[in-house]
């Protein structure tokens with residue numbers, strides 16, 4: 116495919132330059148000009164209000180999807196334990212479904228897992244498709260794919276969300292290919308477009324330097340995997356739902372994989388997604404001893420300690436406590452950033468905190484732009500003072 | 512044991528920055544590299560070949576300059592490289608990419624194992640492996656951190672989970688997506704890498720017609736998802752800077768925390 120500019124139509128508004136993720140459009144004599152590095156991604160075509168950017172791509176008609184209804188959530192469980200991301204997805208799914216005036220369903224696959232249905236209902240599922248079978252006891256990609264393919268073809272959902280966990284990122288692409296739909300990975304924002312009623316899927320790209328909003332116009336269900344820790348779970352104790360048992364036939368002989376052994380390693384990954392208070396440190400903390408002080412403050416406040424990639428690379432905290440683009444996303448009530456500059460990749464993991472406190476000796480550090488309360492100062496003085504006043508306050 | 516390795520050339524995203532004025536990516540001076548996970552896939556393939564024999568092919572879809580990635584793979588000991596390049600492949604989402612790679616693999620025909628990286632650092636989707644496997648109708652094992660045993664028709668692999676690992680028995684042919692823990696990639700041998708740049712180098716370049724696809728099935732036109740907007744991440748808050756000496760600032764803070772029932 117090629118993209119070109121109809122010079123006469125271009126008014127030099129630069130919208131295309133803003134839209135181009137590759138910096139491949141420039142202004143030349145007041146008109147847009149496409150550079151060699153263009154990858155034909157088409158983002159500029161969408162952006163141009165003058166219809167000055169043209170392509171030789173055939174205009175595609177959008178099929179009629181009016182029979183596609185319902186927002187589905189894949190209920191991830193391993194060994195009978197629900198992954199928390201499922202509840203977060205249900206929270207988001209309800210919001211999307213309310214906008215669309217449709218229902219939320221959860222897909223629960225496994226063996227001896229029916230008692231999880233109640234939890235799914237209390238977090239917003241209105242229908243549960245329950246599929247129980249001995250071959251589904253351990254998660255296996257192709258068996259789960261086959262079952263989900265059957266359900267999707269029979270019940271024709273509109274939207275299908277899967278957690279972007281290890282399991283979800285193994286399963287969702289396989290399902291998407293099988294049922295013939297597009298898939299957006301690792302979304303951090305989802306909303307319904309008010310005009311087209313389609314799902315707008317926003318995700319970080321290029322190591323978090325850019326956010327991209329992606330639409331899935333040509334296939335249904337609109338599938339996305341969603342980053343854990345980003346959406347908000349909401350308990351709805353008055354919610355009512357039905358559990359529908361779905362029968363399938365699968366045979367162990369047909370399975371192409373077998374799980375020989377599952378080995379749990381203790382505390383391989385600390386789950387920071389449920390922490391109410393997080394005390395996070397960066398390069399400014401200086402050494403492992405400095406982190407001990409942060410840990411004490413976290414412990415006093417009933418929270419967890421975490422840090423930036425620099426803190427992990429320096430070996431001051433284990434890698435499972437890294438916050439950010441390549442670490443965990445968190446949404447605590449309170450996030451205390453100590454000696455952290457506030458790089459974009461770090462912000463990506465903590466922007467959903469309810470309140471942010473920043474302590475940094477550099478008043479121009481970007482972390483202050485994303486903090487509710489900022490303190491310019493040396494953390495080695497500020498933190499002990501916080502500890503002292505916090506303790507004094509508690510003893511009052 | 513015939514092995515196909517999927518290799519992607521990516522911009523070194525640690526170098527990619529946003530132009531503060533235009534909000535565009537600055538790609539000038541950003542080096543193109545083999546996607547880091549794919550180096551581990553290449554290492555595993557060459558290593559398996561050294562013990563079990565057979566042929567290793569590196570397959571990449573990308574712009575013409577992605578040939579550098581293939582040369583580097585040949586330098587590591589891969590026998591043959593195939594570059595899928597065509598204007599028509601541009602702007603592909605993972606649906607169209609997995610279709611294109613799948614078609615090329617069908618043309619290669621002979622394989623026992625396909626190795627790819629878990630994810631590419633430019634998109635971080637981790638979708639291509641599973642989607643290619645589904646297109647070819649073969650099983651996949653994701654996040655492989657160890658290949659324990661491999662025989663004619665099956666292998667046992669260890670895969671990483673969030674809280675441990677699993678050992679999986681999988682029939683062949685199969686596709687594995689691998690992570691860094693699997694091995695330490697060797698450096699390409701200078702001599703071999705140079706040979707790989709010569710005219711007689713075992714590199715094939717295929718376009719859309721060569722793999723028998725219509726332009727409407729690939730690239731942007733064959734994609735099901737489309738980027739409709741990109742923007743710089745914004746997470747601004749109304750910041751209140753606390754004033755005074757340390758004791759005063761912290762005192763002020765404690766008051767606000769109490770006010771908001773945070774402590």
Ligand SMILES: Cc1cc2nc3c(=O)[nH]c(=O)nc-3n(C[C@H](O)[C@H](O)[C@H](O)COP(=O)(O)OP(=O)(O)OC[C@H]3O[C@@H](n4cnc5c(N)ncnc54)[C@H](O)[C@@H]3O)c2cc1C
Pocket residue numbers: 321322323396397398399400422423424425426437438439440441442443453454455456457458459460461464474475476477480492493494495524525526
């Ligand atoms: C692809 C990619 C992915 C990445 N993923 C992540 C990620 O997931 N998470 C992450 O955190 N980073 C990530 N990074 C790295 C990120 O870009 C930054 O380099 C990193 O977050 C900086 O860490 P820092 O704030 O600890 O260090 P610095 O940027 O060095 O900041 C240290 C700060 O401490 C302040 N300071 C120093 N001494 C004191 C003191 N005594 N008292 C108070 N303040 C003090 C300084 O003024 C400075 O602002 C990623 C980068 C890339 C390219």
Ligand SMILES: Nc1ncnc2c1ncn2[C@@H]1O[C@H](COP(=O)(O)O)[C@@H](O)[C@H]1O
Pocket residue numbers: 517518519546548549570571572573605608612626627628629630631632634635636637638639640
């Ligand atoms: N254009 C491509 N050419 C060859 N292999 C690719 C391509 N895109 C992705 N892959 C392979 O798929 C893996 C996952 O990529 P992704 O799904 O883009 O994160 C990569 O590590 C590569 O092994």
